[in-house]
Amino acid sequence: MYINYVPSLRRNGAVVLVVAFAFLLASCKQDAPGTAPVSITPDNPTPVNISIPKAPTAIVFPVDNPQTDAKVELGRHLFFDKQMSVDGSTSCGSCHQVQHGFSDVFPTSMGMQGQHGTRNAPALANIAYNTAFTWDGRFESLEKHAPGPIFNSLEMGNNFTNDPRAQDSVPSGYNSKPGSNDTLFLFKRLGGDPSLTQRKDVNGNSYYDLINKAWGPVEVTTDGGNTWNTKVTFTLDIIAKSIAAYERTFISTQSDFDKFNNGDQSIYKYNPEALHGLKLFTDVNGANCVSCHSGYNFTDQQYHDNGIGINQQGDKGRFTVTKNQSDVGKFKTPSLRNVALTAPYMHDGHFTSLESVLKNYNSGGVHSANQDVKIKSLNLSDQDMADIIEFLKTLTDNNFVTDRGNKFGNPWGN
Numbered sequence: 001m002y003i004n005y006v007p008s009l010r011r012n013g014a015v016v017l018v019v020a021f022a023f024l025l026a027s028c029k030q031d032a033p034g035t036a037p038v039s040i041t042p043d044n045p046t047p048v049n050i051s052i053p054k055a056p057t058a059i060v061f062p063v064d065n066p067q068t069d070a071k072v073e074l075g076r077h078l079f080f081d082k083q084m085s086v087d088g089s090t091s092c093g094s095c096h097q098v099q100h101g102f103s104d105v106f107p108t109s110m111g112m113q114g115q116h117g118t119r120n121a122p123a124l125a126n127i128a129y130n131t132a133f134t135w136d137g138r139f140e141s142l143e144k145h146a147p148g149p150i151f152n153s154l155e156m157g158n159n160f161t162n163d164p165r166a167q168d169s170v171p172s173g174y175n176s177k178p179g180s181n182d183t184l185f186l187f188k189r190l191g192g193d194p195s196l197t198q199r200k201d202v203n204g205n206s207y208y209d210l211i212n213k214a215w216g217p218v219e220v221t222t223d224g225g226n227t228w229n230t231k232v233t234f235t236l237d238i239i240a241k242s243i244a245a246y247e248r249t250f251i252s253t254q255s256d257f258d259k260f261n262n263g264d265q266s267i268y269k270y271n272p273e274a275l276h277g278l279k280l281f282t283d284v285n286g287a288n289c290v291s292c293h294s295g296y297n298f299t300d301q302q303y304h305d306n307g308i309g310i311n312q313q314g315d316k317g318r319f320t321v322t323k324n325q326s327d328v329g330k331f332k333t334p335s336l337r338n339v340a341l342t343a344p345y346m347h348d349g350h351f352t353s354l355e356s357v358l359k360n361y362n363s364g365g366v367h368s369a370n371q372d373v374k375i376k377s378l379n380l381s382d383q384d385m386a387d388i389i390e391f392l393k394t395l396t397d398n399n400f401v402t403d404r405g406n407k408f409g410n411p412w413g414n
């Protein structure tokens, strides 16, 4: 099924796309809806209603974790530091790789010693706009989530003496001796101890300097022959807040789709397939993907069974949080930003390609008990599916995924 403007656009490269944006985001109200009706002339007088906001809403920084550059920089060092794992093999960046939109290439992620978990690493672009974290949404903030992988035995394997997941129970000072298994021990492992030879990043910065800048001033005292920072303690709270601040800088706004949505009519001029794909994606009578992949970040932040054939005995998804039977097998709608680079797909890495994802949606899904009513046979032709994939490819933000500078570069150089 091809709508008629597509072939004529192919014939005539000079066809003008008149993009009339009726809507401008005037306020910072969260989730303010936006529409960008697109008229394609002269062949298609019917406006295509793209119900995708042009701009993200403002990032809401937590009151107790205001954003600072120094915090972000400390967070970047922690994010990419393999010494954060007990065996020095795995950093956050091992599973959340920049070139894959902060995702990885495995169906389910690989942590320490080649061990695989049970879920696929989500891409982290625009994660600052999320309101719940992980596939089942069990964390309500990036700060609350960050300790998760640090203590997960498959991921980074730390096991502190005090209950690691409860930030309140972490001692407020460096009150334990080296060798005990807590954040002081971690600080030493990271090479931050100012009384010893400090580990330096590629620019000669040490953790001691970075922590001082972000959370200082640092007071140094001596305890049993070792010098420790006692005033500003390297607590789990500081670690989590710094990593979260860094994650809020993962902003992807420069894809071809964004340029188009912001008024650059030339973007899809020579890519009518992508424009047709966009129309199908947003059309309630077409593929209607936008009913779940909605908003600036292509997610409604809700939980659905999207018809991948959920085994009720397997990963129960949202059910593990709510204990509602109706939530068995529902997972959070993922963002589709940079999706062409984040294969394999779904919470369990079910599909290796976008082609197989589209085929499954087109078939109406492999039915299971809680499958969403919106998942039904779509009657898309092979060309329609290919066009939707062409559109999805235009969600790749090349600046974002190739940045290796002070934003997304690994400061440890490995």
Ligand code: HEC
Binding pocket: 079, 090, 091, 092, 093, 094, 095, 096, 109, 110, 111, 112, 117, 119, 120, 121, 122, 123, 124, 127, 130, 132, 133, 134, 135, 136, 142, 145, 146, 149, 150, 154, 155, 156, 243, 247
């Ligand atoms: C071994 C691979 C691995 C490591 C290491 C890892 N992650 Fe993840 N990450 C995952 C997987 C898998 C999930 C999905 C978990 C789930 O749904 O239960 C995830 C989920 C997330 C999410 C939630 C994303 C969303 O869309 O809801 C964030 C944020 C995140 N990780 C950040 C981090 C940070 C920060 C670190 C380091 C402290 C880290 N990850 C270390 C694999 C990893």
Ligand code: HEC
Binding pocket: 123, 281, 287, 288, 289, 290, 291, 292, 293, 303, 304, 305, 306, 308, 331, 332, 333, 334, 335, 336, 339, 342, 344, 345, 346, 347, 348, 354, 357, 358, 361, 372, 374, 375, 388
């Ligand atoms: C009923 C809501 C819903 C609809 C409609 C929907 N999706 Fe999804 N989509 C989801 C959910 C939920 C997931 C994750 C499911 C899982 O992991 O088990 C998902 C996952 C995906 C993924 C994998 C992303 C990743 O990073 O793993 C792609 C690609 C995708 N959808 C594209 C589409 C396209 C294209 C359409 C329209 C043909 C569509 N979706 C329609 C809810 C929906």
